[in-house]
Amino acid sequence: MKFSEIKDHLSQFRIGIAGAGGLGSNCAVALARSGIGTLVISDFDIIEPANLNRQYFFVNQIGMLKSVALKENIARVNPDTTVIAHTERLNESNIPEIFAGCDIVVEAFDRDDMKEMLIGTVQTRMPGIPLIIGSGVAGWGKNEKIRYRKIDDTLYVCGDESTSADADQPPMAPRVGIVANMQANTAIEILMHNKHL
Amino acid sequence: MKISLNNREVEFDKDNLSVNEILELKKLSFRMRVIKINGVLIPKDRYDSTIVKDGDNVQVLYLMSGG
Numbered sequence: 642m643k644f645s646e647i648k649d650h651l652s653q654f655r656i657g658i659a660g661a662g663g664l665g666s667n668c669a670v671a672l673a674r675s676g677i678g679t680l681v682i683s684d685f686d687i688i689e690p691a692n693l694n695r696q697y698f699f700v701n702q703i704g705m706l707k708s709v710a711l712k713e714n715i716a717r718v719n720p721d722t723t724v725i726a727h728t729e730r731l732n733e734s735n736i737p738e739i740f741a742g743c744d745i746v747v748e749a750f751d752r753d754d755m756k757e758m759l760i761g762t763v764q765t766r767m768p769g770i771p772l773i774i775g776s777g778v779a780g781w782g783k784n785e786k787i788r789y790r791k792i793d794d795t796l797y798v799c800g801d802e803s804t805s806a807d808a809d810q811p812p813m814a815p816r817v818g819i820v821a822n823m824q825a826n827t828a829i830e831i832l833m834h835n836k837h838l
Numbered sequence: 839m840k841i842s843l844n845n846r847e848v849e850f851d852k853d854n855l856s857v858n859e860i861l862e863l864k865k866l867s868f869r870m871r872v873i874k875i876n877g878v879l880i881p882k883d884r885y886d887s888t889i890v891k892d893g894d895n896v897q898v899l900y901l902m903s904g905g
Contacts, residue, residue: 664905753870753901760872760901764879779904792897793877806904817905 647833648676652721654832655679657740658747659731659759661707662686663812664775665749666697667821673715673722675829680715683727683739684708695814733758737766744835745828748774749821753805769795773827777801778820780810787816789823799823839892853892857885860896870901
């Protein structure tokens with residue numbers, strides 16, 4: 642299949658991205674480059690200097706809301722991708738509203754308890770919508786530990802499922818980028834099978 | 839009974855164990871996780887009352903901070 646055909650197909654779809662940090666910003670840019678029609682990106686946080694070790698932002702964007710800055714960056718990468726930026730903190734009650742109409746949701750939070758909350762919410766209140774989790778991205782090296790797992794038609798996991806971020810094992814660009822791009826790759830694989838739109 | 843635990847066949851001496859009993863027997867405690875049985879997400883507060891039966895497909899997904 643030619644890239645122009647792939648892009649045309651992907652332009653019909655809408656993907657929700659919960660969090661615009663290391664996983665979310667890199668995943669969103671990969672999806673935009675691939676030609677996804679619409680990205681719904683939600684993050685309440687602002688860009689800090691420490692984020693630039695892995696997140697798809699620039700020095701002159703420090704202090705901006707991440708979802709707003711990411712919309713700006715995606716417009717420079719692929720203006721054909723529509724970005725809907727939300728800046729409220731995600732919770733059990735607003736997740737189904739914010740991501741309503743999305744064909745897939747990508748989990749791109751930092752904290753494990755937020756990941757758990759999102760899984761519970763999407764799996765129970767948005768039945769049938771595939772959810773792609775990132776879990777286990779911290780540190781460096783250990784390429785052989787990073788994996789992809791399909792749990793069922795609505796739940797996919799990318800990451801090593803074992804390393805947790807802390808002061809001695811910070812999240813860094815290479816491993817976070819690998820997992821973010823695995824999440825984007827999973828989303829594209831799901832949508833390329835989805836012919837009935 | 840025999841169950842599928844993360845796509846591996848696992849055998850237990852007893853039939854009908856609760857989710858918490860399975861976690862204890864397989865030493866899968868103390869981590870942030872999500873559990874699905876036969877495609878259904880099991881809320882944390884039902885790990886004692888939910889019974890795993892012979893032939894069930896149990897998936898445990900570990901959630902690690904960092905993103």
